[in-house]
Amino acid sequence: MVRLYTEKLHISYGERLIVKNLSVNIPDKKITTIIGSNGCGKSTLLKAITRIISHQSGSVILDGENISTEHTKSLAKKMAILPQTPESASGLTVGELVSYGRFPYQKGFGRLSKEDYKMIDWALEVTGTKDYKFRPVDSLSGGQRQRVWIAMALAQETDIIFLDEPTTYLDMAHQLEVLELLQKLNKEQERTVVMVLHDLNQAARFADYIIALKDGEIVKAGKCEEVITQDVLKKVFHIDAEIGRDPRTNKPMCITYNLLRGDN
Structure with missing residues (x-):
């Protein structure tokens, strides 16, 4: 069963069409990575699927319903997104930032319940950030901060998590x-993870499913072995790649590559 998919999605910025007639299924309880060159529409697609930006035509379907008709808090209980450059958390402690993930569940004056505190502590524990709970977010290293942002997304208690270049x-x-x-x-809690990655070998190593985009259209979508190929990488990145096998995972990997010149 596919819970999340798009149908003939068109997304524009002004008069510029970024994503064109895009239909894709997102495998449930799997890790999906989206790859492609800069400006191909990767981040735009993520934002449209999570309703951060609107799409001009087509639809995004989650659990049989068009997300455009979903109430914001209801949708926020189903999917969370960690943007490429999260907003500043200046002045906040780690615990305070993670508590923001409980917004969809708050009522009345927005006070945190016992269940909220339980989920916050769980998110801190599972991401290995519990010891930072009372520290300012600004005092943490880049890797620590990224784990804290992921903890906030987990505190949102969703089955689907989107991340835009989480390793930048x-x-x-x-x-x-x-x-x-x-x-x-993903493995222990069956969270569906969808993320944009620039590193092809990281995408191949960690993904169950890869979507390769070029100029807002899908060149290839499928298992790693189907996407990380010389032909697909030539079309998507205009490179001549040498593909081998990762000796630790047996997944395909790009060993080396040359930039293709002219019309080759």
């Missing part, structure tokens, strides 16, 4: 730390 600005160790955390959440 992180060093290699912290990138791996974040991706392994997301993989753990």
